Amino acid sequence: MPASISPALAATRTWVESFVVAHDVCPFAGRELARDTIRYTEVEVSEWEPALLTLIEECHRLDETPAIETTLLVLRHGLGDFDDYLDFLAVAEALMAEQGYEGIYQLASFHPDYCFEDAEPDDPANYTNRSPWPMLHLLREASLEQVLTHYADPEAIPERNIDVMRRLGAGHLAANLAKLRDKNAY
Template identity: 70%
Template sequence: MSPAADPLAATRQWVETFVVPRNICPFAGREVARDTIRYVAVDAGDWERALLALVAECERLDETPAIETTLLVLAPGLEAFEDYLDFLEVAEALLVDQGYEGTYQLASFHPDYCFADAEPEDPANFTNRSPSPMLHLLREAGLEQALAHYPDPEAIPERNMAALREEGHDALDTALARLRGQA
């Protein structure tokens, strides 16, 4: 099966060929090299089952310290960005409700991601655009440790936005479309 036909393979390829080379997450390369990223497909057509899968992944991380982070690929389902944002809000509330606040946090990614204060064509949106809708489940302790050893972590978002704007919307859109099998 080609990466474009397999959402997990496309996501792995996105991390390795889009995120890491552009240094969008300065810590991703280390985790790729350590093979500590777990990739999980979740059918998000049924929100209840998808949310149960999120809690199950928190429990797996509790039990498996060798896994640093999990990417929950929400395919099929949640193709509409507004639906994804509604799901994300429920997922974040569920983490709090289950007692995971301060232990895990969610980073959000979607093929049509658009920051509230940005135009859809702004290349800066590609910091959070991915081949499929997904939730990135991060260990807060690991994130805090990585940030403590990184110079000027507050500048990461601005640096990413500037670099992606320099690369340009068309080039980024083509790269992402290729990963989704649309180029």
């Protein structure tokens, strides 16, 4: 990443290194981090339309640039409320399908207040999808399928992650996430 990156992108990269890779939340992230094939980009979402256009532009970029394996789209200024974020996510998923990207790219979703349906807000399991800033993660479906064929028991990844988060505890996880946001807020 360039030396002059925004605080939000710096926090996101630190989160990928110190949380996602360090706790093996995504067993494939370490390889992509080491290969420098993760694209980090930030988009203003106070108005949805330009942000959604940026999402599709990022799909085009992935189409045209095989050297980029995945993109983390950090969503700034406008989606702090988790319910608003979920509404935006639904529109983003519908737009990707409408643009012909269903089955080509998958959207993974992350938010500082992420809460799984039917989970308590303070359940540490929610931290598997909590991040310093609201974000969308664009993943290449073909790459995921290929990697998963070489990974023993991929169906167990979510349960393993939940166990790790519960062992770490909500207090520890919340403090670390808050540190990333506070240190890199602007």
